[in-house]
Structures are given as C-alpha cells and as structure tokens.
Amino acid sequence: MYQVKTYNAIAQAGLNTFTQNYTLNQSEHPDAYLIRSVNLHQQTLPESLKVIVRAGAGVNNVPVDQATANGTAVFNTPGSNANAVKELVIALLIISSRNLMAATSYSAKHTEADVSQRTEHDKTKFNGTELLGKTLAVIGLGHVGSLVANAALTLGMNVIGYDPYLSADAAWNIAKQVQRAATLKDAVKHADYVTVHVPKNEDTLNLIGPDELAAMPAGANLFNYSRIGIVNNAAAVAALDAHHLTHYYTDFGEPQLANRDDVTVTPHIGGSTIEAEVNGATQAAKTIMTYLETGNVKSAINLPDLTVPFNAAYRFTVIHDNVPNMVSQITSKLAAANLNIATMANAAKHQTAYTIIDVDALDHQNSQQLITALNAIPAVTRVRLIANA
Numbered sequence: 001m002y003q004v005k006t007y008n009a010i011a012q013a014g015l016n017t018f019t020q021n022y023t024l025n026q027s028e029h030p031d032a033y034l035i036r037s038v039n040l041h042q043q044t045l046p047e048s049l050k051v052i053v054r055a056g057a058g059v060n061n062v063p064v065d066q067a068t069a070n071g072t073a074v075f076n077t078p079g080s081n082a083n084a085v086k087e088l089v090i091a092l093l094i095i096s097s098r099n100l101m102a103a104t105s106y107s108a109k110h111t112e113a114d115v116s117q118r119t120e121h122d123k124t125k126f127n128g129t130e131l132l133g134k135t136l137a138v139i140g141l142g143h144v145g146s147l148v149a150n151a152a153l154t155l156g157m158n159v160i161g162y163d164p165y166l167s168a169d170a171a172w173n174i175a176k177q178v179q180r181a182a183t184l185k186d187a188v189k190h191a192d193y194v195t196v197h198v199p200k201n202e203d204t205l206n207l208i209g210p211d212e213l214a215a216m217p218a219g220a221n222l223f224n225y226s227r228i229g230i231v232n233n234a235a236a237v238a239a240l241d242a243h244h245l246t247h248y249y250t251d252f253g254e255p256q257l258a259n260r261d262d263v264t265v266t267p268h269i270g271g272s273t274i275e276a277e278v279n280g281a282t283q284a285a286k287t288i289m290t291y292l293e294t295g296n297v298k299s300a301i302n303l304p305d306l307t308v309p310f311n312a313a314y315r316f317t318v319i320h321d322n323v324p325n326m327v328s329q330i331t332s333k334l335a336a337a338n339l340n341i342a343t344m345a346n347a348a349k350h351q352t353a354y355t356i357i358d359v360d361a362l363d364h365q366n367s368q369q370l371i372t373a374l375n376a377i378p379a380v381t382r383v384r385l386i387a388n389a
C-alpha cells in the first residue's frame with residue numbers, strides 16, 4: 001500500500017484516480033506528496049518521501065535541491081491549468097480596455113430613478129478602446145503564454161512574443177502570426193499591453209524592472225499572472241505614480257499594491273477553475289502512480305527522462321549523482337549478489353543521474369543485501385525495489 005499526503009484543496013475527482021493500492025493522509029511516512037501552493041521550504045522532507053507532485057505549474061514553493069538530495073523526484077502537471085489562466089488574462093484585457101470595473105458597478109451607486117435618467121448622460125464617462133489593432137507583448141510562450149498569444153490574435157491584436165528558451169515542442173503551439181522579438185525590450189517597446197508568463201527562478205526575478213517599464217510606451221497596461229517577484233512591484237508602482245503605466249493587474253498581493261485605483265490584485269485565481277483543478281489533480285495522481293509503480297520518469301523537474309517498459313519481475317531504481325563510474329559500481333553490486341540483469345538504462349540531467357535495472361528473479365535476503373550495498377555507494381541518494389504488479 002502506498003501512502004500519499006495531500007496539501008491544499010485537491011479536487012476530489014482527481015483523488016478518485018488513485019487505485020485501492022493508495023491511502024491518503026493516513027501515515028507519518030508518506031511515499032508521495034500531492035500539493036498545490038503550500039510552501040515546503042520550511043519543511044524537512046521525510047526520508048520516506050519518494051515523490052512530490054505539484055498540481056499546477058510553479059514549483060517555486062518546493063525545495064527542489066533538498067528533494068534531490070533526499071532522493072525525492074519532483075514533478076508538476078504542465079499545462080493542466082493553462083487554459084484557465086488564458087481565459088482570465090483575456091477577460092482582464094477586455095475589462096481593462098472597456099473600463100468595465102467602473103462601468104459594471106455603476107448602477108450600484110444610484111437609485112432606480114437615477115439609473116433611468118442618467119445612463120445616457122453618464123455613458124461618456126465610460127468610453128473605452130478596442131483590442132482590435134492594439135499590440136500585446138507576451139513574455140514567455142510556454143503552456144500559458146502560447147494560449148494567450150493565440151487567443152489575442154483571434155481578437156485582432158498584433159502579438160509580439162519573447163521567449164529565448166522556447167522548446168521545439170512549445171514552438172509548434174504558437175500561431176505563425178505571433179511576431180518574434182529578439183529582446184525583451186524590443187518585445188515591449190510598442191506594446192499597449194504586456195503580459196508575463198515565465199517561471200519564477202533566479203533569472204526571472206525582477207525580469208520586469210525599471211528599465212523594462214521605461215521601455216514600454218506611456219499608457220501601457222501590465223499583467224503578472226506568473227509569480228510575485230517577476231515584476232518588480234516597487235518599479236511598477238513608481239511607473240504608475242509617474243502615469244507611465246496605466247494599470248497593473250496581478251494575481252499576487254503585496255502591501256504596496258493595496259488601495260490603488262490603478263492596481264487590480266486578484267487573489268491567485270489564475271488556475272482556480274473546476275476544470276483546471278480536476279485536470280491538475282488527475283494528472284498529479286497519475287504521475288504519482290506511474291513513478292511509484294514503475295519508476296519511469298517523464299518531464300520531472302529534477303530527474304532525467306527515463307522510460308523503460310516494465311516486463312521483468314523486479315526493478316531497482318537508483319538516483320545518484322552524475323559522476324563517473326556509477327554504472328560499473330552499480331552493476332558490480334548486482335554481480336556480487338549473483339543477479340542477472342534483464343534490462344538496464346541510465347540517463348543524466350545536470351548534476352543528477354538515474355538508473356533502472358530490471359531483474360527476473362530475486363530472493364528476499366538477496367534483495368535486502370543488495371539494497372544495503374547500493375545505498376552504501378557514496379554518490380547514491382535513493383534506491384528503490386519495485387515488484388511488478
């Protein structure tokens with residue numbers, strides 16, 4: 001029986017994906033965490049923990065280095081909530097261009113008689129502009145950014161994209177009418193609207209700072225539905241005070257953003273739709289089951305891709321440092337245990353490597369000794385033995 005610990009509100013429909021081999025929130029020694037936004041940075045990860053899956057995109061709340069040192073795989077659920085963010089950003093573009101916040105609350109301030117007499121007179125106060133023909137800069141063209149860019153094209157906008165790290169797979173998702181900018185400043189220099197869809201990491205902290213804001217034309221509107229810290233909020237507030245920026249929309253609050261008519265803070269609702277929450281939880285549950293039951297890895301944050309059909313009776317998986325001579329050290333332990341290898345595969349990503357070894361026969365004593373011997377190799381961080389179900 002595998003033990004899963006959940007944090008945050010995880011959609012029940014997703015949790016229902018787990019088979020009867022899984023129990024939820026019943027053990028002090030979980031094999032897996034299924035999380036959303038909980039901050040795990042203050043936590044010491046339990047030794048039992050083999051995998052963390054973030055239902056959603058951002059893993060900045062996960063101590064990935066600590067997880068790697070603990071031999072814990074980290075995954076997210078790429079794209080599971082991208083459509084939800086796209087729809088929210090498109091809604092905000094329309095809200096922003098048509099002055100809809102003020103216009104839709106107009107009648108609440110008036111009596112019935114007022115409303116009937118004054119609407120025609122007051123309508124001029126709510127004049128807006130159209131998105132047709134306006135320019136949108138999309139910074140980051142991954143799961144969310146590509147959907148936003150394509151949707152904005154259908155509204156008749158000129159779309160400029162900037163993503164120096166765009167993967168070949170992601171590039172296939174972007175309509176050819178999206179113009180490619182060579183630099184971030186080039187992307188924003190004619191933009192009426194700028195929207196940021198990049199991961200939060202050391203390189204993207206303050207990605208939109210004073211210089212990038214200054215590069216935007218006067219009157220631009222800025223959207224941060226990625227993470228706090230990617231836009232330098234102090235610089236954004238200064239640009240609003242100088243009336244250089246018209247409005248700043250973000251999903252992430254901070255005291256300096258409160259009580260301003262030119263700032264809209266939504267309460268981190270980018271991925272908060274029923275559909276996205278079910279998608280994320282379902283994808284996360286499947287990822288946990290695949291990893292725990294087969295050891296196969298696809299698109300982990302801290303492990304290389306390695307998928308081997310599981311046809312043998314038993315599988316050893318070994319997470320280890322990416323250093324020379326590991327494969328021969330591992331195979332020598334198997335040879336010492338008199339084990340015949342049916343299949344073996346190894347892959348590396350950055351400082352970490354991963355080895356899968358399948359064997360057809362194994363007795364209990366043999367297996368325990370072998371696990372101890374493999375764990376004794378200094379660069380090894382996690383050894384697992386999986387019996388084929």
Ligand SMILES: NC(=O)c1ccc[n+]([C@@H]2O[C@H](COP(=O)([O-])OP(=O)(O)OC[C@H]3O[C@@H](n4cnc5c(N)ncnc54)[C@H](O)[C@@H]3O)[C@@H](O)[C@H]2O)c1
Binds near residue numbers: 167
């Ligand atoms: N508000 C929410 O609730 C919500 C929901 C989903 C995602 N997000 C956040 O949105 C962001 C994007 O999510 P995603 O699913 O599209 O991620 P993704 O990994 O699919 O795409 C990110 C893209 O950013 C690009 N990129 C990285 N560094 C860059 C840089 N310096 N300049 C330009 N591009 C850069 C990458 O090449 C990639 O194509 C993440 O920060 C994620 O946490 C927020």
Ligand SMILES: O=C(O)CC[C@@H](O)C(=O)O
Binds near residue numbers: 081268
């Ligand atoms: O769990 C959430 O609602 C946040 C989702 C979002 O921030 C993400 O990174 O996917």
